[in-house]
Amino acid sequence: MPDAPRRTTHRTGRNGLLLTLPLLAFILVFFAAPIGAMLWRSVSNPLPAAMLPKTAEALAGWDAQALPGEAAYAAIVEDLKALKREEAAKLGAQLNFDFGGLNSLIRKTAREAAKLAPPYADSLPKLDKQWANQAVWAAIAVGTQSLSAKNYLAAVDLRYGADLSVERVADKDAIYLMLFGRTAWVAALVTVLCLILGYPLAWLLANAGPRTAGLLMILLLLPFWTSLLVRTTAWIALLQSQGVVNDMLVWLGLVDDKNRVQLVYNMTGTLVAMTQVLLPFMVLPLYSVMKTIPPVYLRAASSMGARPFTGFIRVYLPLTMPGVAAGALLVFILAVGYYITPALVGGPSGQLISNLIAYHIQQSLNWGLGAALSAVLLGAVIVLYLVFNRVAGADRLRFG
Amino acid sequence: MSGWGLIARVMAGLTLVFLIAPLLVIVPLSFNAEPFFTFTDRMLALDPDGYSTRWYQAILNDTVWRDALVNSLIIGGASTAIATVLGTLAAMGLARGDVPLKGAIMGLLISPMITPVIIAATGMYFFYSDLGLTQTHLGLILAHAALGAPFVVITVTASLTGYDWNLSRAGASLGASPATTFFRVTLPLILPGVISGALFAFATSFDEVVTVLFLGGPEQVTIPRKMWSGIREQISPAILAAATLLIGVAVVLLLVVEWLRRRSERMQIVQR
Numbered sequence: 001m002p003d004a005p006r007r008t009t010h011r012t013g014r015n016g017l018l019l020t021l022p023l024l025a026f027i028l029v030f031f032a033a034p035i036g037a038m039l040w041r042s043v044s045n046p047l048p049a050a051m052l053p054k055t056a057e058a059l060a061g062w063d064a065q066a067l068p069g070e071a072a073y074a075a076i077v078e079d080l081k082a083l084k085r086e087e088a089a090k091l092g093a094q095l096n097f098d099f100g101g102l103n104s105l106i107r108k109t110a111r112e113a114a115k116l117a118p119p120y121a122d123s124l125p126k127l128d129k130q131w132a133n134q135a136v137w138a139a140i141a142v143g144t145q146s147l148s149a150k151n152y153l154a155a156v157d158l159r160y161g162a163d164l165s166v167e168r169v170a171d172k173d174a175i176y177l178m179l180f181g182r183t184a185w186v187a188a189l190v191t192v193l194c195l196i197l198g199y200p201l202a203w204l205l206a207n208a209g210p211r212t213a214g215l216l217m218i219l220l221l222l223p224f225w226t227s228l229l230v231r232t233t234a235w236i237a238l239l240q241s242q243g244v245v246n247d248m249l250v251w252l253g254l255v256d257d258k259n260r261v262q263l264v265y266n267m268t269g270t271l272v273a274m275t276q277v278l279l280p281f282m283v284l285p286l287y288s289v290m291k292t293i294p295p296v297y298l299r300a301a302s303s304m305g306a307r308p309f310t311g312f313i314r315v316y317l318p319l320t321m322p323g324v325a326a327g328a329l330l331v332f333i334l335a336v337g338y339y340i341t342p343a344l345v346g347g348p349s350g351q352l353i354s355n356l357i358a359y360h361i362q363q364s365l366n367w368g369l370g371a372a373l374s375a376v377l378l379g380a381v382i383v384l385y386l387v388f389n390r391v392a393g394a395d396r397l398r399f400g
Numbered sequence: 401m402s403g404w405g406l407i408a409r410v411m412a413g414l415t416l417v418f419l420i421a422p423l424l425v426i427v428p429l430s431f432n433a434e435p436f437f438t439f440t441d442r443m444l445a446l447d448p449d450g451y452s453t454r455w456y457q458a459i460l461n462d463t464v465w466r467d468a469l470v471n472s473l474i475i476g477g478a479s480t481a482i483a484t485v486l487g488t489l490a491a492m493g494l495a496r497g498d499v500p501l502k503g504a505i506m507g508l509l510i511s512p513m514i515t516p517v518i519i520a521a522t523g524m525y526f527f528y529s530d531l532g533l534t535q536t537h538l539g540l541i542l543a544h545a546a547l548g549a550p551f552v553v554i555t556v557t558a559s560l561t562g563y564d565w566n567l568s569r570a571g572a573s574l575g576a577s578p579a580t581t582f583f584r585v586t587l588p589l590i591l592p593g594v595i596s597g598a599l600f601a602f603a604t605s606f607d608e609v610v611t612v613l614f615l616g617g618p619e620q621v622t623i624p625r626k627m628w629s630g631i632r633e634q635i636s637p638a639i640l641a642a643a644t645l646l647i648g649v650a651v652v653l654l655l656v657v658e659w660l661r662r663r664s665e666r667m668q669i670v671q672r
Contacts, residue, residue: 019493020505023486023549031512031546034527035519041526197415204412216416218658223419225650225657227607229627230643234422236631237429237437237640244425247438279419308404337516339610344631354518361522362614374519385514389507 039378042151042371049146051091052079056144059137064164068137073120076140080110097366098150098159099139105130135162151372176356176373183353186270187335193275194282194331195324202286202323207295224280232344235273239263239345265347273341278334282327285392289323326392333384337377353377423647430455430640437637455641465626465642472622475537476605479544483601486545487552488594492582494553495560506553513550520547521614528615535617543611548601555600559593559664592664596657603653 049056054075062068080088088110096103105128116123124131142150142160153159153166157174161167168174205216223231238244241260249255263269293316301311339354346355353373360370433452434440442450459465490509493499512520524543525534533539563586571581587594609624616625623642630639 016493016496016499019496020490020499020509021493023490023509023553024505026482026486027509027512027546027549030524030542031520032508035515035523037527038519038523038525197411197418200408200411201415203408214658218654219416219420221654221658222647222650223423225603225654226423227624227627227643227646227650229607229609229624229631230426230646230650231422233627233631233639233643234426236635238422238425240437242436242438244429244438276419276422279415312404333514337518339516339518344628354516357518357522361525367526370522374516374522377516378519381514381516385507389503 035378038371039375040371041367042369042375043147043149045094045143045148045150045368046146048091048094048140048144051083051087052076052140052144055079055140059141059144062137062141064134064138064141064162067121067132067134070119070121072137073124073131074118076109077113077116077120077124080106080113083110085110093365095139095143097364097369098143099136101130102136102139102143105136133162138162138164151368152375154369155372155376179351179353179356180376183336186267186274186352187332187338189271190274190278190335191282191328191331193271194279195328197275198279198282198286198327199320199324202283202290205283205287206290206293220280220283223276228277228340229344231277232273232341235269235276235345236264239269239272240265264345265350267346267350269345269347270342270350270352273345274335274338277341278331281330281334285326285330286320286323289320289326293319322392326388329384329388329391333381333388336384337381426640426647427644430637430644432637432640435636437635437640455637458638459641459645464621465623468621468623468626471537471620472606472624475540475544475620475622476602478537478541479548479605480598480602482541482545483548483552484594484598487549487597487601488556490549491553491556491560492586494557495563509553510550512547517547517608517610521610524611525614534615535620537620539615540612540620540622543615544605544608545601547608547611548604551600551604552594552597555593555597556590559590562664563589590664592660596660599653599657603650606649 052075055072058072058075059068062072083091088107092103092106092110095106108128109124109131112127116127130136138160141164142148150160154169155176157169157177158166159169201216201220205213205220208216236243240246241262243264245263246255246260249261250257255261263272297315297319298311301315302308306314336352337354338352339358342350342352343355343358346352354377357370357373357377360366360373428443428451429437429439431451431453432440432443433450433454440450444450494502494506499505520543524539528534528539528543533542567585567589568581571585572578576584607624609622609628612620612622612625613628616622623646627639627642630636630642
């Protein structure tokens with residue numbers, strides 16, 4: 001007899017799992033697996049290793065204290081001889097990501113490889129003096145590793161130097177730490193702006209009569225339901241130099257007609273538009289916490305002599321902290337991954353890390369680096385989400 | 401209280417203006433008779449000649465915009481159907497007590513909502529092209545279904561928290577199969593949540609541009625894709641006309657969801 005109830009719960013548990021399986025499988029196949037496969041590209045780099053097998057083998061034990069021996073020179077000549085013209089072009093383009101100039105060097109050497117005579121340690125540098133540059137060999141050694149951390153180094157402005165030790169890249173190429181910093185800074189700024197603007201609004205929503213609250217809620221949710229592109233378009237129309245805000249500033253005499261303020265296609269545009277877009281994600285969690293705080297708490301505080309400000313700081317604010325934490329984390333999580341708004345209104349100075357990922361995937365075609373940047377960003381988002389889950393619970397992700 | 405309360409009210413009011421004003425400004429600007437993005441003197445003087453519906457005529461007569469609408473509706477409709485069916489099933493499963501690894505499963509099912517969309521889009525770009533799904537409607541339908549499903553899971557889970565499972569047991573004890581119990585007892589009671597989730601999923605697809613940029617080809621131009629290129633290339637008040645129409649869509653979706661929410665609150669009271 002005591003068995004029966006346990007068996008029932010066990011069965012419902014299994015049925016429950018069965019019901020979640022279709023969506024679980026769907027998300028795994030069409031969402032998680034694609035991301036996993038893309039992230040794998042950040043460490044996996046099979047193409048050069050497959051095209052230069054002998055070179056990879058010859059360089060595997062190289063200590064990088066001096067130029068490699070004749071064996072490596074002979075290996076690369078042999079490997080390049082075996083490549084078709086378009087294969088050499090592909091290889092050159094790949095290796096060029098690690099070391100600028102390798103593209104033309106590889107293609108030129110592949111073209112001339114058949115005419116070269118041993119010893120290749122002499123004839124290759126004669127063809128192009130770059131072959132006597134140890135840094136070139138270091139780049140080829142790293143580039144022909146089928147698994148390597150080079151993309152993660154690049155994602156934090158580091159690289160393997162000529163002696164294969166890790167070093168900082170030249171200052172002009174060091175942009176990624178700055179971009180991660182800018183992304184975090186913009187996300188933090190947007191979070192703070194949303195908190196400052198959203199807190200009073202959430203308070204008003206929670207404390208207004210039902211009819212007013214219903215109307216306010218509709219006003220809050222309308223932008224939430226409106227297409228992101230529509231809202232971005234609206235900000236361009238408002239903020240551009242011939243737009244409504246500048247017209248008003250000129251009309252008010254605050255700004256000279258010839259010196260209109262640049263409000264869009266820069267950081268200001270990104271901040272303003274992102275704050276407006278993400279504000280509902282701050283207000284809704286705040287509101288759902290504030291709604292549960294009985295007004296008698298504040299009255300109790302004031303009856304014991306606390307001034308309104310003290311009552312707010314000592315009683316109300318601490319009670320709303322779960323909402324503050326949930327809203328702030330949610331806004332920050334969404335803001336660090338933002339792509340559309342910075343791409344459309346950010347201009348060059350308002351680009352964030354997402355925009356650079358898109359650039360590497362679509363334009364520079366340095367997929368490994370794009371994947372490494374994605375992995376760093378995704379790692380940050382997952383950590384923040386775990387904190388969010390701990391602080392607020394996944395069910396706080398409920399809108400409307 | 402009154403001093404601080406007044407300040408808070410004023411701030412809340414200004415914040416609402418900040419939220420709504422950009423949308424309200426677009427509407428009259430879309431009736432501009434001139435190809436400008438700002439109010440002309442004739443518009444400010446309320447001269448009827450300053451206003452016109454030329455931009456609306458331009459987009460309504462443009463086959464590119466019409467095709468974009470059709471594509472958006474096909475992709476949105478199909479992805480919503482997938483997301484709603486799979487999402488409702490999953491929420492039903494998760495609501496049934498002791499599913500093993502519930503937290504991890506929930507986290508995975510919700511992940512499309514918090515993953516930066518650029519990461520999802522680039523991952524899909526490589527993976528879907530290996531499967532031959534890029535530049536097809538099907539690829540975008542699958543992508544949008546994955547992005548929309550978490551909304552269904554969350555809204556249906558929320559409406560199931562107010563559901564009395566004794567009703568299902570009663571159905572089963574009277575001899576109904578699990579499917580019959582679901583369609584005749586459970587579904588009618590959680591329907592507002594299911595429809596809200598479906599509308600969220602549809603709105604997600606209808607507004608989604610990043611995966612379309614990565615996965616779509618010339619045959620998959622949707623409304624957001626058209627708006628995107630409109631903003632980047634030839635920005636004209638035609639964009640504002642399209643935007644105004646989309647605000648109308650948002651108003652309708654919002655009012656339906658709010659109505660459903662109130663209805664489901666009433667139903668939960670009735671059940672208790």
